[in-house]
Amino acid sequence: MNVLGIGGSVHDFSCCLVVDGTVVVAIEEERLSRVKYHPLGRISTDQFRLRGIQYCLDAAGLTLDDVDQVVGNDLIFPAVLRGLPDVRSINHHLSHAASSFYLSPHAEAAVLVMDGFGSMADGRAETTSHFLAGDDGIRLLHRDTGAVVRKDQRLPFSWANFDFVEDSAGVLYSHVTDLIGFGEYEEGKTMGLAAYGKAGDAAELGHIVLVDDEGRIRFGRAERDALDAVHRAMMAAARTDADVFAVRAAFAAAVQSLLEEVVLRQARSIHERTGADALCVSGGVFMNCPANYRLVTEGPFREVFLHGACGDNGTAIGAAMHGYHTGSGLPRTPMTRPVTYTGRTYGEDDHVRALEKHPDRLVFRRSPDIAAETAEVLAAGGVVGWFQGGSEFGARALGNRSILADPRDPGIKDKLNLVVKGREAFRPFAPSVLFERQGEYYDITVESTHMCLNAMSRADGPPLPGVTHVDGSARIQSVRADVNPLYHRLISRFAELTGVGVVLNTSFNEREPIVETPEQAVDCFLRTDIDRLALGPFMVSKA
Numbered sequence: 079m080n081v082l083g084i085g086g087s088v089h090d091f092s093c094c095l096v097v098d099g100t101v102v103v104a105i106e107e108e109r110l111s112r113v114k115y116h117p118l119g120r121i122s123t124d125q126f127r128l129r130g131i132q133y134c135l136d137a138a139g140l141t142l143d144d145v146d147q148v149v150g151n152d153l154i155f156p157a158v159l160r161g162l163p164d165v166r167s168i169n170h171h172l173s174h175a176a177s178s179f180y181l182s183p184h185a186e187a188a189v190l191v192m193d194g195f196g197s198m199a200d201g202r203a204e205t206t207s208h209f210l211a212g213d214d215g216i217r218l219l220h221r222d223t224g225a226v227v228r229k230d231q232r233l234p235f236s237w238a239n240f241d242f243v244e245d246s247a248g249v250l251y252s253h254v255t256d257l258i259g260f261g262e263y264e265e266g267k268t269m270g271l272a273a274y275g276k277a278g279d280a281a282e283l284g285h286i287v288l289v290d291d292e293g294r295i296r297f298g299r300a301e302r303d304a305l306d307a308v309h310r311a312m313m314a315a316a317r318t319d320a321d322v323f324a325v326r327a328a329f330a331a332a333v334q335s336l337l338e339e340v341v342l343r344q345a346r347s348i349h350e351r352t353g354a355d356a357l358c359v360s361g362g363v364f365m366n367c368p369a370n371y372r373l374v375t376e377g378p379f380r381e382v383f384l385h386g387a388c389g390d391n392g393t394a395i396g397a398a399m400h401g402y403h404t405g406s407g408l409p410r411t412p413m414t415r416p417v418t419y420t421g422r423t424y425g426e427d428d429h430v431r432a433l434e435k436h437p438d439r440l441v442f443r444r445s446p447d448i449a450a451e452t453a454e455v456l457a458a459g460g461v462v463g464w465f466q467g468g469s470e471f472g473a474r475a476l477g478n479r480s481i482l483a484d485p486r487d488p489g490i491k492d493k494l495n496l497v498v499k500g501r502e503a504f505r506p507f508a509p510s511v512l513f514e515r516q517g518e519y520y521d522i523t524v525e526s527t528h529m530c531l532n533a534m535s536r537a538d539g540p541p542l543p544g545v546t547h548v549d550g551s552a553r554i555q556s557v558r559a560d561v562n563p564l565y566h567r568l569i570s571r572f573a574e575l576t577g578v579g580v581v582l583n584t585s586f587n588e589r590e591p592i593v594e595t596p597e598q599a600v601d602c603f604l605r606t607d608i609d610r611l612a613l614g615p616f617m618v619s620k621a
Protein backbone atom coordinates (compact mmCIF):
# COMPACT_ATOMS: atom_id res chain seq x y z
CA MET A 79 0.00 0.00 0.00
CA ASN A 80 1.45 3.37 -1.10
CA VAL A 81 0.47 6.45 0.91
CA LEU A 82 1.58 9.98 0.07
CA GLY A 83 1.62 12.32 3.05
CA ILE A 84 1.54 16.08 2.67
CA GLY A 85 2.70 18.13 5.65
CA GLY A 86 2.75 21.74 6.76
CA SER A 87 0.23 24.45 7.53
CA VAL A 88 1.01 27.88 6.10
CA HIS A 89 4.73 27.11 6.34
CA ASP A 90 7.07 24.11 6.57
CA PHE A 91 5.39 22.16 3.80
CA SER A 92 6.73 18.68 3.23
CA CYS A 93 6.05 15.37 1.49
CA CYS A 94 6.49 11.76 2.51
CA LEU A 95 5.91 8.42 0.81
CA VAL A 96 5.07 5.45 3.00
CA VAL A 97 5.14 2.06 1.30
CA ASP A 98 3.68 -0.86 3.26
CA GLY A 99 4.19 0.95 6.55
CA THR A 100 7.78 2.05 5.91
CA VAL A 101 8.88 5.64 5.35
CA VAL A 102 10.66 5.22 2.01
CA VAL A 103 11.36 8.89 1.36
CA ALA A 104 10.45 12.26 2.87
CA ILE A 105 11.59 15.79 2.13
CA GLU A 106 10.90 19.29 3.37
CA GLU A 107 9.88 21.66 0.60
CA GLU A 108 12.39 24.30 1.73
CA ARG A 109 15.24 22.01 0.69
CA LEU A 110 13.94 22.03 -2.89
CA SER A 111 12.57 25.58 -3.17
CA ARG A 112 15.58 27.00 -1.25
CA VAL A 113 13.19 29.28 0.65
CA LYS A 114 13.70 28.77 4.40
CA TYR A 115 10.51 27.34 5.98
CA HIS A 116 8.76 27.76 2.59
CA PRO A 117 6.16 30.07 4.20
CA LEU A 118 3.16 31.47 2.30
CA GLY A 119 4.41 35.04 2.66
CA ARG A 120 7.73 34.33 0.94
CA ILE A 121 6.75 32.04 -1.92
CA SER A 122 5.11 32.70 -5.25
CA THR A 123 1.81 31.11 -6.20
CA ASP A 124 3.54 28.64 -8.56
CA GLN A 125 5.50 27.43 -5.52
CA PHE A 126 2.22 26.24 -3.95
CA ARG A 127 2.63 23.17 -6.14
CA LEU A 128 5.04 21.15 -4.03
CA ARG A 129 8.15 19.87 -5.78
CA GLY A 130 8.48 17.36 -2.98
CA ILE A 131 5.69 15.24 -4.46
CA GLN A 132 7.65 14.45 -7.63
CA TYR A 133 10.87 14.12 -5.62
CA CYS A 134 9.25 11.43 -3.46
CA LEU A 135 7.61 9.62 -6.37
CA ASP A 136 10.88 9.58 -8.35
CA ALA A 137 12.87 8.31 -5.38
CA ALA A 138 10.38 5.47 -4.89
CA GLY A 139 10.05 4.73 -8.61
CA LEU A 140 6.29 5.40 -8.55
CA THR A 141 3.81 7.68 -10.27
CA LEU A 142 0.80 9.40 -8.76
CA ASP A 143 -1.36 6.62 -10.25
CA ASP A 144 0.42 4.12 -8.01
CA VAL A 145 -0.56 6.06 -4.88
CA ASP A 146 -3.47 4.47 -2.99
CA GLN A 147 -4.10 7.37 -0.61
CA VAL A 148 -3.05 11.00 -0.25
CA VAL A 149 -3.30 12.30 3.32
CA GLY A 150 -2.77 15.81 4.67
CA ASN A 151 -3.97 17.82 7.64
CA ASP A 152 -6.73 20.40 7.88
CA LEU A 153 -4.41 23.33 8.54
CA ILE A 154 -2.66 23.04 5.17
CA PHE A 155 -3.32 26.05 2.97
CA PRO A 156 -5.80 24.58 0.45
CA ALA A 157 -4.08 25.86 -2.71
CA VAL A 158 -1.15 23.58 -1.91
CA LEU A 159 -3.36 20.52 -2.30
CA ARG A 160 -4.95 21.63 -5.56
CA GLY A 161 -4.56 19.11 -8.35
CA LEU A 162 -4.03 16.17 -6.03
CA PRO A 163 -6.60 13.38 -6.19
CA ASP A 164 -8.94 12.90 -3.19
CA VAL A 165 -6.83 14.26 -0.37
CA ARG A 166 -7.93 12.88 2.97
CA SER A 167 -7.55 15.64 5.52
CA ILE A 168 -6.98 14.71 9.15
CA ASN A 169 -6.86 16.82 12.31
CA HIS A 170 -3.63 18.85 12.59
CA HIS A 171 -2.66 17.68 16.08
CA LEU A 172 -3.48 14.10 15.11
CA SER A 173 -0.98 14.39 12.25
CA HIS A 174 1.65 15.58 14.77
CA ALA A 175 0.74 12.77 17.18
CA ALA A 176 1.00 10.16 14.41
CA SER A 177 4.43 11.46 13.38
CA SER A 178 5.72 10.75 16.86
CA PHE A 179 3.91 7.57 17.88
CA TYR A 180 4.31 5.69 14.59
CA LEU A 181 8.06 6.42 14.49
CA SER A 182 8.50 5.34 18.11
CA PRO A 183 9.59 1.98 19.49
CA HIS A 184 6.56 1.88 21.81
CA ALA A 185 3.58 -0.47 21.47
CA GLU A 186 1.52 1.87 23.65
CA ALA A 187 2.19 5.46 24.70
CA ALA A 188 0.66 8.70 25.82
CA VAL A 189 1.10 11.34 23.12
CA LEU A 190 1.40 15.02 24.01
CA VAL A 191 1.10 17.58 21.22
CA MET A 192 1.83 21.27 21.80
CA ASP A 193 2.35 23.87 19.11
CA GLY A 194 1.36 27.46 18.39
CA PHE A 195 -2.04 26.29 17.28
CA GLY A 196 -3.59 23.59 15.15
CA SER A 197 -7.03 22.86 13.73
CA MET A 198 -9.70 25.52 14.10
CA ALA A 199 -13.41 25.14 14.77
CA ASP A 200 -16.10 27.54 16.02
CA GLY A 201 -13.67 30.44 16.45
CA ARG A 202 -11.22 28.45 18.56
CA ALA A 203 -8.01 26.58 17.77
CA GLU A 204 -6.39 23.59 19.45
CA THR A 205 -3.23 24.44 21.38
CA THR A 206 -2.49 21.26 23.35
CA SER A 207 -3.79 17.72 22.82
CA HIS A 208 -3.50 14.59 24.95
CA PHE A 209 -3.78 11.28 23.10
CA LEU A 210 -3.43 7.63 24.04
CA ALA A 211 -1.97 5.48 21.27
CA GLY A 212 -1.77 1.73 20.91
CA ASP A 213 -2.87 -1.22 18.80
CA ASP A 214 -6.26 0.35 18.13
CA GLY A 215 -4.83 3.63 16.86
CA ILE A 216 -4.52 7.09 18.34
CA ARG A 217 -7.36 8.25 20.56
CA LEU A 218 -7.92 11.84 21.69
CA LEU A 219 -8.43 12.10 25.46
CA HIS A 220 -8.27 15.81 26.12
CA ARG A 221 -7.78 19.06 24.28
CA ASP A 222 -7.01 22.67 25.28
CA THR A 223 -8.08 25.40 22.87
CA GLY A 224 -7.70 29.15 22.58
CA ALA A 225 -9.88 31.79 20.96
CA VAL A 226 -8.85 32.87 17.46
CA VAL A 227 -8.37 36.65 17.60
CA ARG A 228 -8.92 38.57 14.38
CA LYS A 229 -7.28 41.93 13.71
CA ASP A 230 -10.71 43.36 12.91
CA GLN A 231 -13.30 41.39 14.87
CA ARG A 232 -16.09 42.78 12.66
CA LEU A 233 -14.67 40.95 9.64
CA PRO A 234 -14.72 37.17 9.21
CA PHE A 235 -11.64 34.99 9.60
CA SER A 236 -9.04 34.98 6.84
CA TRP A 237 -5.26 34.65 7.07
CA ALA A 238 -5.03 38.33 6.15
CA ASN A 239 -7.30 39.19 9.11
CA PHE A 240 -5.69 36.72 11.53
CA ASP A 241 -4.02 38.18 14.61
CA PHE A 242 -3.21 35.36 17.05
CA VAL A 243 -4.56 32.44 19.08
CA GLU A 244 -5.06 33.03 22.80
CA ASP A 245 -3.80 30.87 25.66
CA SER A 246 -1.10 29.12 23.67
CA ALA A 247 2.37 28.68 25.19
CA GLY A 248 3.77 28.31 21.67
CA VAL A 249 2.20 31.61 20.61
CA LEU A 250 3.50 33.32 23.75
CA TYR A 251 7.02 32.07 23.01
CA SER A 252 6.77 33.35 19.43
CA HIS A 253 5.45 36.69 20.67
CA VAL A 254 8.40 37.18 23.04
CA THR A 255 10.72 36.12 20.21
CA ASP A 256 9.27 38.94 18.14
CA LEU A 257 9.33 41.36 21.07
CA ILE A 258 13.05 40.90 21.68
CA GLY A 259 13.89 41.51 18.05
CA PHE A 260 14.05 38.12 16.35
CA GLY A 261 12.15 37.22 13.21
CA GLU A 262 9.34 34.85 12.41
CA TYR A 263 10.26 31.19 13.02
CA GLU A 264 13.34 32.24 15.02
CA GLU A 265 12.25 30.79 18.37
CA GLY A 266 15.53 28.84 18.42
CA LYS A 267 17.40 32.12 18.92
CA THR A 268 15.29 32.93 21.97
CA MET A 269 16.12 29.46 23.30
CA GLY A 270 19.85 30.15 22.83
CA LEU A 271 19.70 33.62 24.32
CA ALA A 272 17.79 32.45 27.41
CA ALA A 273 20.95 30.96 28.91
CA TYR A 274 22.44 34.46 29.11
CA GLY A 275 19.56 35.99 31.02
CA LYS A 276 18.13 35.98 34.52
CA ALA A 277 14.43 35.13 34.42
CA GLY A 278 13.99 37.13 37.63
CA ASP A 279 14.97 40.32 35.81
CA ALA A 280 11.78 39.99 33.76
CA ALA A 281 9.73 38.47 36.56
CA GLU A 282 6.69 40.52 35.51
CA LEU A 283 6.19 38.05 32.68
CA GLY A 284 5.38 35.38 35.26
CA HIS A 285 2.94 37.71 37.01
CA ILE A 286 1.18 38.68 33.80
CA VAL A 287 0.93 35.23 32.21
CA LEU A 288 -0.50 32.80 34.74
CA VAL A 289 -0.06 29.01 34.51
CA ASP A 290 -2.53 26.63 36.15
CA ASP A 291 -1.74 23.20 37.62
CA GLU A 292 -2.46 21.44 34.34
CA GLY A 293 -0.03 23.66 32.42
CA ARG A 294 -2.65 25.88 30.77
CA ILE A 295 -1.77 29.54 30.43
CA ARG A 296 -3.87 32.68 30.18
CA PHE A 297 -2.52 34.85 27.36
CA GLY A 298 -5.01 37.12 25.63
CA ARG A 299 -4.95 40.67 24.31
CA ALA A 300 -4.80 42.24 27.78
CA GLU A 301 -1.85 40.07 28.82
CA ARG A 302 -0.10 40.75 25.53
CA ASP A 303 -0.52 44.50 25.93
CA ALA A 304 0.71 44.37 29.53
CA LEU A 305 3.77 42.36 28.52
CA ASP A 306 4.57 44.75 25.69
CA ALA A 307 4.31 47.70 28.10
CA VAL A 308 6.76 46.12 30.57
CA HIS A 309 9.17 45.40 27.74
CA ARG A 310 8.89 48.97 26.44
CA ALA A 311 9.60 50.40 29.88
CA MET A 312 12.62 48.16 30.43
CA MET A 313 14.03 48.97 26.99
CA ALA A 314 13.52 52.71 27.63
CA ALA A 315 15.56 52.41 30.81
CA ALA A 316 18.41 50.56 29.05
CA ARG A 317 21.34 52.91 28.48
CA THR A 318 24.05 50.80 26.86
CA ASP A 319 24.17 47.96 24.34
CA ALA A 320 24.93 45.68 27.27
CA ASP A 321 21.76 46.89 29.02
CA VAL A 322 19.71 46.19 25.90
CA PHE A 323 21.24 42.73 25.59
CA ALA A 324 20.44 42.07 29.26
CA VAL A 325 16.77 43.05 28.80
CA ARG A 326 16.43 40.82 25.74
CA ALA A 327 18.14 37.95 27.54
CA ALA A 328 15.96 38.43 30.63
CA PHE A 329 12.78 38.19 28.56
CA ALA A 330 14.15 35.12 26.77
CA ALA A 331 15.00 33.51 30.12
CA ALA A 332 11.60 34.38 31.58
CA VAL A 333 9.60 32.92 28.70
CA GLN A 334 11.90 29.89 28.57
CA SER A 335 11.35 29.25 32.26
CA LEU A 336 7.59 29.59 31.85
CA LEU A 337 7.55 27.24 28.85
CA GLU A 338 9.48 24.60 30.78
CA GLU A 339 6.98 24.84 33.63
CA VAL A 340 4.08 24.50 31.18
CA VAL A 341 5.62 21.43 29.56
CA LEU A 342 6.30 19.74 32.91
CA ARG A 343 2.77 20.42 34.19
CA GLN A 344 1.20 19.20 30.94
CA ALA A 345 3.36 16.07 31.17
CA ARG A 346 2.18 15.42 34.74
CA SER A 347 -1.39 15.98 33.65
CA ILE A 348 -1.27 13.52 30.73
CA HIS A 349 0.57 11.02 32.92
CA GLU A 350 -2.22 11.12 35.48
CA ARG A 351 -4.79 10.87 32.71
CA THR A 352 -3.21 7.83 31.00
CA GLY A 353 -0.98 6.06 33.54
CA ALA A 354 1.27 5.24 30.57
CA ASP A 355 4.99 4.47 31.01
CA ALA A 356 6.04 6.05 27.74
CA LEU A 357 5.39 9.49 26.32
CA CYS A 358 5.69 10.49 22.67
CA VAL A 359 5.76 14.23 21.98
CA SER A 360 5.32 16.40 18.93
CA GLY A 361 4.41 19.93 17.88
CA GLY A 362 6.76 22.88 17.53
CA VAL A 363 7.06 23.38 21.31
CA PHE A 364 9.17 20.21 21.46
CA MET A 365 11.88 21.77 19.31
CA ASN A 366 12.81 23.35 22.64
CA CYS A 367 15.85 21.37 23.80
CA PRO A 368 16.12 22.70 27.40
CA ALA A 369 12.41 21.95 27.96
CA ASN A 370 12.95 18.46 26.57
CA TYR A 371 15.89 17.98 28.95
CA ARG A 372 13.65 18.80 31.92
CA LEU A 373 10.90 16.56 30.55
CA VAL A 374 13.36 13.66 30.30
CA THR A 375 15.12 14.26 33.63
CA GLU A 376 12.26 15.57 35.82
CA GLY A 377 9.10 14.41 34.07
CA PRO A 378 6.92 11.56 35.31
CA PHE A 379 7.43 9.23 32.32
CA ARG A 380 9.90 6.35 32.31
CA GLU A 381 10.58 6.91 28.63
CA VAL A 382 10.17 9.95 26.40
CA PHE A 383 10.29 9.64 22.63
CA LEU A 384 11.45 12.72 20.74
CA HIS A 385 11.84 12.77 17.01
CA GLY A 386 13.51 15.17 14.68
CA ALA A 387 10.58 16.87 13.03
CA CYS A 388 8.25 18.13 15.75
CA GLY A 389 7.33 21.17 13.67
CA ASP A 390 4.73 21.20 10.93
CA ASN A 391 7.27 19.66 8.55
CA GLY A 392 6.88 16.35 10.41
CA THR A 393 3.14 16.19 9.78
CA ALA A 394 3.79 14.73 6.29
CA ILE A 395 5.22 11.63 7.93
CA GLY A 396 2.42 11.56 10.49
CA ALA A 397 -0.29 11.90 7.85
CA ALA A 398 1.19 9.17 5.66
CA MET A 399 1.69 6.77 8.58
CA HIS A 400 -1.80 7.46 9.89
CA GLY A 401 -3.21 6.83 6.42
CA TYR A 402 -1.37 3.54 6.21
CA HIS A 403 -2.31 2.29 9.67
CA THR A 404 -5.98 3.20 9.39
CA GLY A 405 -6.19 1.96 5.79
CA SER A 406 -4.24 -1.29 5.79
CA GLY A 407 -5.97 -3.04 8.68
CA LEU A 408 -2.66 -4.76 9.46
CA PRO A 409 -1.14 -4.86 12.96
CA ARG A 410 1.63 -2.37 13.67
CA THR A 411 5.17 -3.35 14.53
CA PRO A 412 6.85 -0.68 16.69
CA MET A 413 9.90 0.90 15.05
CA THR A 414 13.24 -0.62 15.91
CA ARG A 415 15.36 1.98 14.12
CA PRO A 416 15.11 5.75 14.04
CA VAL A 417 13.68 7.31 10.89
CA THR A 418 16.23 10.01 10.16
CA TYR A 419 17.88 10.06 6.74
CA THR A 420 14.82 10.13 4.52
CA GLY A 421 16.18 12.07 1.53
CA ARG A 422 17.04 10.37 -1.76
CA THR A 423 20.64 9.30 -2.20
CA TYR A 424 22.99 10.61 -4.91
CA GLY A 425 25.41 8.41 -6.81
CA GLU A 426 29.06 8.93 -7.66
CA ASP A 427 28.04 10.15 -11.11
CA ASP A 428 26.08 12.95 -9.44
CA HIS A 429 29.06 13.85 -7.25
CA VAL A 430 31.49 13.92 -10.16
CA ARG A 431 29.12 15.93 -12.35
CA ALA A 432 28.79 18.59 -9.64
CA LEU A 433 32.56 18.75 -9.15
CA GLU A 434 33.45 18.85 -12.83
CA LYS A 435 31.40 22.01 -13.30
CA HIS A 436 34.25 23.91 -11.64
CA PRO A 437 37.48 22.54 -13.16
CA ASP A 438 39.44 25.72 -12.44
CA ARG A 439 38.35 26.11 -8.86
CA LEU A 440 38.30 22.59 -7.41
CA VAL A 441 40.77 19.76 -6.95
CA PHE A 442 39.38 16.38 -5.98
CA ARG A 443 40.38 12.77 -5.62
CA ARG A 444 38.80 9.60 -4.35
CA SER A 445 39.79 9.00 -0.75
CA PRO A 446 40.73 5.49 0.34
CA ASP A 447 38.80 6.14 3.59
CA ILE A 448 36.77 9.35 3.55
CA ALA A 449 35.71 9.04 7.21
CA ALA A 450 39.25 8.59 8.51
CA GLU A 451 40.67 11.29 6.27
CA THR A 452 37.98 13.77 7.34
CA ALA A 453 38.72 13.02 11.00
CA GLU A 454 42.40 13.75 10.34
CA VAL A 455 41.56 17.14 8.77
CA LEU A 456 39.36 18.00 11.78
CA ALA A 457 42.02 16.97 14.30
CA ALA A 458 44.47 19.26 12.49
CA GLY A 459 42.06 22.20 12.92
CA GLY A 460 40.29 22.12 9.56
CA VAL A 461 36.61 22.75 8.87
CA VAL A 462 34.97 20.17 6.59
CA GLY A 463 31.72 20.16 4.65
CA TRP A 464 30.46 16.58 4.98
CA PHE A 465 27.94 15.37 2.38
CA GLN A 466 26.95 11.69 2.49
CA GLY A 467 23.89 9.52 1.80
CA GLY A 468 20.35 10.84 2.00
CA SER A 469 19.52 14.11 3.72
CA GLU A 470 18.15 14.35 7.23
CA PHE A 471 14.48 15.17 7.78
CA GLY A 472 14.00 17.96 10.30
CA ALA A 473 15.75 21.10 11.42
CA ARG A 474 19.04 19.50 12.43
CA ALA A 475 21.89 18.18 10.33
CA LEU A 476 22.75 14.76 11.74
CA GLY A 477 25.91 13.78 9.96
CA ASN A 478 24.83 13.53 6.33
CA ARG A 479 24.65 17.26 5.48
CA SER A 480 26.93 18.72 8.14
CA ILE A 481 29.80 21.12 8.58
CA LEU A 482 32.23 19.54 11.03
CA ALA A 483 35.00 20.95 13.21
CA ASP A 484 37.09 20.27 16.30
CA PRO A 485 35.01 20.96 19.45
CA ARG A 486 38.14 21.39 21.61
CA ASP A 487 39.20 24.54 19.78
CA PRO A 488 38.27 27.63 21.85
CA GLY A 489 38.36 29.80 18.71
CA ILE A 490 36.18 27.54 16.57
CA LYS A 491 32.89 29.39 17.15
CA ASP A 492 34.39 32.64 15.89
CA LYS A 493 36.07 30.86 12.99
CA LEU A 494 32.83 29.17 11.90
CA ASN A 495 30.92 32.40 12.15
CA LEU A 496 33.59 34.12 10.10
CA VAL A 497 34.02 31.51 7.36
CA VAL A 498 30.46 30.35 6.85
CA LYS A 499 27.75 30.86 9.41
CA GLY A 500 27.61 34.56 10.26
CA ARG A 501 25.41 33.80 13.28
CA GLU A 502 24.89 35.79 16.46
CA ALA A 503 27.75 35.15 18.87
CA PHE A 504 25.39 33.91 21.61
CA ARG A 505 24.13 30.98 19.55
CA PRO A 506 25.81 27.71 20.44
CA PHE A 507 27.11 25.01 18.10
CA ALA A 508 26.20 21.44 18.86
CA PRO A 509 28.12 18.21 19.42
CA SER A 510 27.78 14.79 17.81
CA VAL A 511 28.96 12.23 20.35
CA LEU A 512 29.62 8.50 20.13
CA PHE A 513 26.58 7.02 21.86
CA GLU A 514 28.58 4.41 23.76
CA ARG A 515 30.86 7.11 25.22
CA GLN A 516 28.19 9.76 25.87
CA GLY A 517 28.37 9.28 29.65
CA GLU A 518 32.02 10.38 29.67
CA TYR A 519 31.01 13.85 28.51
CA TYR A 520 27.37 14.44 29.45
CA ASP A 521 25.02 13.89 32.36
CA ILE A 522 22.44 11.88 30.46
CA THR A 523 22.88 8.52 28.84
CA VAL A 524 19.53 8.33 27.02
CA GLU A 525 19.90 8.46 23.28
CA SER A 526 19.41 11.83 21.60
CA THR A 527 19.08 10.68 18.01
CA HIS A 528 17.76 13.90 16.55
CA MET A 529 19.62 16.58 18.48
CA CYS A 530 16.39 17.73 20.15
CA LEU A 531 17.65 17.27 23.69
CA ASN A 532 19.99 19.27 25.86
CA ALA A 533 22.42 17.64 28.27
CA MET A 534 24.77 19.15 30.83
CA SER A 535 28.50 18.79 30.33
CA ARG A 536 30.25 16.75 33.01
CA ALA A 537 32.63 18.76 35.15
CA ASP A 538 35.20 15.95 34.96
CA GLY A 539 35.01 15.68 31.16
CA PRO A 540 37.41 17.34 28.73
CA PRO A 541 36.76 21.02 28.01
CA LEU A 542 34.83 21.31 24.74
CA PRO A 543 34.38 25.07 24.34
CA GLY A 544 33.23 24.78 20.72
CA VAL A 545 30.05 22.92 21.67
CA THR A 546 29.34 24.04 25.23
CA HIS A 547 26.78 26.75 25.87
CA VAL A 548 27.32 29.50 28.45
CA ASP A 549 25.34 27.53 31.06
CA GLY A 550 27.31 24.32 30.49
CA SER A 551 24.58 22.72 28.38
CA ALA A 552 24.94 21.17 24.95
CA ARG A 553 22.34 20.16 22.37
CA ILE A 554 23.68 16.68 21.78
CA GLN A 555 23.32 14.16 18.97
CA SER A 556 24.03 10.58 20.01
CA VAL A 557 25.67 8.73 17.12
CA ARG A 558 25.11 5.00 16.93
CA ALA A 559 27.18 2.70 14.69
CA ASP A 560 24.10 0.85 13.45
CA VAL A 561 22.26 4.07 12.53
CA ASN A 562 25.02 6.00 10.74
CA PRO A 563 28.07 3.72 10.41
CA LEU A 564 30.16 6.10 8.29
CA TYR A 565 29.65 9.07 10.63
CA HIS A 566 30.27 6.86 13.64
CA ARG A 567 33.55 5.72 12.08
CA LEU A 568 34.56 9.34 11.46
CA ILE A 569 34.03 10.28 15.13
CA SER A 570 35.73 7.08 16.28
CA ARG A 571 38.80 7.97 14.22
CA PHE A 572 38.71 11.51 15.63
CA ALA A 573 38.65 9.92 19.11
CA GLU A 574 41.70 7.79 18.26
CA LEU A 575 43.57 10.92 17.21
CA THR A 576 42.47 13.26 19.99
CA GLY A 577 41.05 11.13 22.82
CA VAL A 578 37.68 12.90 22.40
CA GLY A 579 34.68 11.03 20.95
CA VAL A 580 32.88 14.23 20.02
CA VAL A 581 32.87 16.46 16.91
CA LEU A 582 31.25 19.83 16.36
CA ASN A 583 28.33 19.42 13.95
CA THR A 584 26.47 22.32 12.37
CA SER A 585 24.18 22.24 9.38
CA PHE A 586 25.71 22.39 5.90
CA ASN A 587 24.38 25.74 4.70
CA GLU A 588 25.11 29.43 4.61
CA ARG A 589 22.02 31.51 5.53
CA GLU A 590 19.82 29.19 3.45
CA PRO A 591 18.07 25.84 3.91
CA ILE A 592 20.42 22.88 4.43
CA VAL A 593 22.02 21.77 1.15
CA GLU A 594 20.17 18.92 -0.53
CA THR A 595 22.07 18.16 -3.76
CA PRO A 596 25.78 17.72 -4.56
CA GLU A 597 25.59 20.94 -6.64
CA GLN A 598 24.34 22.93 -3.66
CA ALA A 599 27.08 21.45 -1.45
CA VAL A 600 29.73 22.43 -4.01
CA ASP A 601 28.28 25.94 -4.36
CA CYS A 602 28.23 26.46 -0.59
CA PHE A 603 31.82 25.15 -0.36
CA LEU A 604 32.96 27.58 -3.05
CA ARG A 605 31.12 30.57 -1.55
CA THR A 606 32.61 30.09 1.91
CA ASP A 607 35.99 29.48 3.49
CA ILE A 608 35.31 25.89 4.51
CA ASP A 609 38.67 24.09 4.24
CA ARG A 610 37.62 20.79 2.65
CA LEU A 611 34.55 19.15 1.18
CA ALA A 612 33.96 15.43 1.69
CA LEU A 613 31.45 14.71 -1.08
CA GLY A 614 30.61 11.02 -1.01
CA PRO A 615 33.96 9.25 -1.39
CA PHE A 616 35.70 12.34 -2.82
CA MET A 617 37.94 14.66 -0.81
CA VAL A 618 37.72 18.11 -2.37
CA SER A 619 39.98 21.16 -1.95
CA LYS A 620 39.94 24.58 -3.52
CA ALA A 621 42.45 25.05 -6.33
Ligand SMILES: [Fe+2]
Binds near residue numbers: 087193361389390
Ligand atom coordinates in the same frame (compact mmCIF):
# COMPACT_ATOMS: atom_id res chain seq x y z
FE1 LIG B 1 1.63 22.33 14.25
